[in-house]
Amino acid sequence: MSGDEETMRRAPRRTGGVPELSEMLTARELKAARTLGVADLGHLLRLPPNRYVVPGPLNFLGDMTEGEEVSAVATVRDVRDRSMRNRPGSILSVLIDDGTDAISLTFFLAKAHLVAWHRKNLRPGVRIHVSGTVGNHNGERQIVHPDYVVLDEDHTIDEAMRPIPVYPLRGRVTQAAMRQAFRSALEFAPLLPDVIPSDILREQGLPSLQEALAALHAPHTIDDTRRGMAHLAFEEAFVLQTIFAQRRAADELTPAPPLRAEGPLQGLLRDRLPFTLTQGQEEVAAAIAERISRDMPTSVLLQGDVGSGKTVVALLAMLRAVDSGHQAALLAPTEVLAEQHHRTIMELLGELGRAGRIDGVPEATRVRLLTGSQRVARRRETLLDVTSGEAGLVVGTHALLTESVEFASLGLVVIDEQHRFGVDHRRRLRTRGADGRSPHVVVMTATPIPRSAALAIVGDLDVLSLREMPSRRAGTTSFVVPETQRSWHDRMWERVLEEVRAGRQAFVVCPRINDADETEAPVAPDGGGAPRGVEETYERLRADPRFADVRIGMLHGRLPAEEKQRSMQAMANRELDLLVATTVIEVGVDVPTASAMVVLDAERFGVSQLHQLRGRVGRGEHPGIVFFATTAAPGSESLEHLGRIAGTQDGFELARLDLERRGVGDLVGSQQSGLHRTLRHLDVLHDSEVIEAARTSAAALVAVDADLDAHPGLAEAVDDRLRDADPDVERS
Template sequence: MADLGDRLDHLLGKKAADTLVEAFDITTVEDLLRHYPNRYASQGQPLTEGDPPDGAHITIVGDIVKSDLVKMRNRPGHMLKVVLAADKQQVDATFFNGMKVRHNIKVGRRAMFSGTVKYFREKWGLNHPGYLILPEDRESDDIVAMDRVRGGGTLAGMARSTQDPGQGVDMSIFDRPLLPVYPATSKLESWDIMRCVRQVLDQLDPVDDPLPQGVRGEHSLIGLDEALRAIHFPDTQDEIDRAKDRLRFDEATALQLVLAQRRNENSIRNAPPCPPRSDGIAAAFEKLLPFELTDGQNEVAQEISSDLSNAHPMSRLLQGEVGSGKTIVALRAMLQVVDAGFQCALLAPTEVLAAQHYRSLRALLGPLGNAGELDAGEVATKIVALTGSMSTSAKRTALLAAVTGEAGIVIGTHALIQHNVEFFDLGMVVIDEQHRFGVEQRDALRAKAKQGTSPHLLVMTATPIPRTIAMTTLGDLETSTLRELPRGRSPIVTSVVPANAKPAWVDRAWARINEEVAAGRQAYIVCSRIGDEKVSASDKEPQTHSVIDMFEELRHGALAGIEVGLLHGRLPAEEKDGVMRAFTDGDIDVLVCTTVVEVGVDVPNATVMVIIDADRFGVSQLHQLRGRIGRGGHKGLCILVSEANPVGPAFARLQAVSATNDGFELAVLDLRQRREGDVLGAAQSGTDTTLRLLSLLDDLEIISAAQDFARSVIADDPGLARHPGLAAMMKSALDGERLEYLSKT
């Protein structure tokens, strides 16, 4: 007998076990049993006295009474015309690879055919069905002696899956109403996997259930032993559904156990307590603000302030709509930390965004951010920037300010993570656009705090995260959400322009930009590629508009009378910063750019954005881009220009973006289109997702229940020492790389 932890080579033999390892890295009984079928094959309805409906799937047994090779009329080759006498009917079947199957399908032999009914001139038949040649002297029992399986398609595969060396074929497999079809490879077919699963299940001892009876009863879940057997060889659809419900809960629990362990580990670490002060920079900053914070901003700021006052590190996600005011909230939090005598690091994904943060924070703080300068306030701190393209002397100055503690806030890109960057006393890390950074990068920055302490962590994103995704990828973080826009900001109007069908509408877009510029406002034009890419002779020319070509075309054409600037990622850093400064200062009227302006760039005077080849951008990316406009007192207009088919799916996606400004609704749409495969995958850890049954978008109730259960278990038994079954389930439901990724803090 066997249990879940047994190696397969002891049960299946070395050859079969090695094939499973090579194809799917399956080494144990549990690995194999958690390789679930992705669908089920039905044996089809039996033949009745009446004619079956067109499209019905049927399985019939009879004698071959005719088998003729016929030359095809319209193409080379021969087809085999077969007549099978079954019950009181004769059934026609056609094989289009006649020369390959005629040696098996001979008159006088008994056979089983399985296929889909097709009608032609009021007569039905089967086209290229699966078939299995049966012995004439089949015994009454289910084991039929065959020296080898003769047949093709699924029937032959199933027969081979039941055949052991020196034994016959177990025909009882064909009596099952549903047969599992597994993810397979060219070297390991579904029926080979089915044979291995049957072999293992025949030897498997009853499986101990790691879920307490109370939990199973509360959520109407069947036992693990029953679920693992039913998922592979069910008798009804209801059995499949009940098995999947249980196994989905297992996957959700495995994820939540890892995240609960991370929360627990974080809660026992030491962090510098930073209670608010009434006489510090944060209080002075609030008095200087020329506008009132929204109710949402005040509520979130209070949540963060409370976290920062504790002696354990804050771990909080701040998500909010584009333009909802996350930067103000984050700055207020950083000033509270600075007031307590500690430093803050703000990590941005691009140099453009880092420079934008540096300028905007300096502007917001005014004299409060000029410590050491003549115009500094009575209480003040110093803000420095650190990026990879800075000059050596500028870097040296910034590094010195960080290591001596002179700088209270250090803003930078990946350069902050370098080993030569040191802080005097790092108390808080802010990660902007958290999805752009992996866990290792966050940890490298947090590790720069003094030994024995962990800095507070605030991660921000303007890409809304559906609740189920946040619970399963960021479940160790508390989540704060800003939904309302600052007072006085108008919703953005978005229009979709079919460039090929309505070229005049494109001309109208350029005219609208001229009108906005004449009224004293500014515009963006965004392209999907730069245009200086090297194209080999064998490559086709890209069918999209480049930012370089668009810049030249517009400044000499439709926008010739206004100041047009160019910005893309391969410009030198100083030139990028200069262009962005000129646009911010109003010296450039229209910025023709790539997605370097996707996040963080804040030019309140910009009111129009035209996105060229908009179908080449993702849903969330389009929402991010249009968030760059309408940030001042004037309405924003976003024009999505596309040459996609107006009745195709790409154009429909653009229309969905134009129909709503709700980023959370669009985030769900985006994830559905990407099939949520990279939610736990390449975007964070470089591998594909291993969730087999759980949907991170649809299974909110299951995920929520699993989270409650996992947190209660970890609170009582952090290392799962008293719950070895749950520890094993956690490891089996997730692969090793995913566990390693999730367990990093």
């Protein structure tokens, strides 16, 4: 292909939008770009290099010493190659000098075409800029596999001193091919629409998109690369916050029932509580009450550590809905948790939750439980109470989302452990309000996250945090038990038995249901043997003479619903001393007399899982003791990681640890793994100021132009992000 033909083929199509990559890149360049999984020019150029090679200051060859990282301009004097003695390939030796001294450049090359390529570039008489580390071979200085640039009219010394991008590589693509693909793509950067309006760029002191991309892929200095990344980080935050701002604006156009009543149920509940709310609980309860009193839908994220008292705060809000003449629903991810919530609410309400019964009071409401495994007659009775409005409070699982469930007047939805629900699930509940009104939503999570992360992930929610722990909880102490230490292992089980024989209860948690079930066990990061299952552990403990007088039960997700209910009820009634279970007990299970827990193969669980699990003990007057039993190898990262978890009870600190270790958890969608596939440039732990600034700018822009008609580049970026179908940017 001639130069003119190549230029014509690459000429940008300036009508109809940005050309396809295949119209801008050669076949070789396109092949390299495709290995990165990019769809178009914008995606390609927004992929920053992994790092940059920065040439050091220029040196004279005569001043170079062994082990020094050097950079020099010199002339090629001689080029020779010979076959390697002990393996296929050649050694290419290139002698260069700069007038002060000479030095050899050495290349070990496996293929003949690589020798030919270097010989073509490094001809005698050619001036080059070379950089690398000075070594020594048989008493003579050399530089092995240096970086070099041939200096000519197109490549001056100033250009040779620029940072060199190093891109990720896939398959058999070379770094040279990848760099050429990005250089060619960069020529078309002016065709990309600006996402951030120019006035906001000026306010934030950011370069334009074209300048930012040039700074990333053809920088003059390292400072240029930082400016380029600053643009991409703000752009990403700005697009996310624009989506959230649009949704908040849409909420303001939808009416909601104002829940403004102060009693009587709220006051009566406070009077009968066996404890006093903490100052933090009072403040958060008041903040929620203020928000749900508005006539537009409120969306609140109520986050608090394990045992911080979220349920009581949520129950006060639910009673405010009932006092205001409406209904409230609490949605839980599992039947075990829904049943636990129902029992807890009934215990807290007492006679206040027994409307229509002889042991109720005149002001009482009716509390109903709806799950998928309920018998037909009970389900029909529950649905009738929900439809008629007789049930002021409804607790349920996904069964609440079916078309057969019709609320008389739903005013408030509380979603517990909402990261286990898909986006569509939550949206369906928001449409269940009466007379075209949308219920208020309070989302609860016991996996607290730093505020900057919360704004990045759930920016359409008001974030309220409970950081104060009720003094009535005895708390827990955690220990890591390497099972290679036999004495520690034996003492762990002795302590469990001591707690049981003192009249208290214990949990043993396993990573899967049975030893043969590979699908149930989380993958261990390093070390450790095969994970243990509930069924085998249950049988081993029952056969252990030390546990002969211990009443042992079993609980996992594959048991029939009635059997699961019997196991949990037996624990609650103190008919069991020890329960062997999977993480089905991770959230919501409340056994005040449980004081000991053993987590087997603890290295297979995540930070939040371990923290949630240990929150199941020490909930009453007796302090809890938790053992993270592990088969992780001594000195391994997993063992050190478990030690850090055991060393702190602060859920917010643990959340930071988790974020640093594996990325931001997905608190809005159905995925719980890292956000790296969604947040490509933002660091939510360190970019809090960027996220706050983007939130403010996006809110101001959407207030003026909610449909983004005047900002087509931003509208396209919003559509593109939503087409990714990442649940992290979906409405909660």
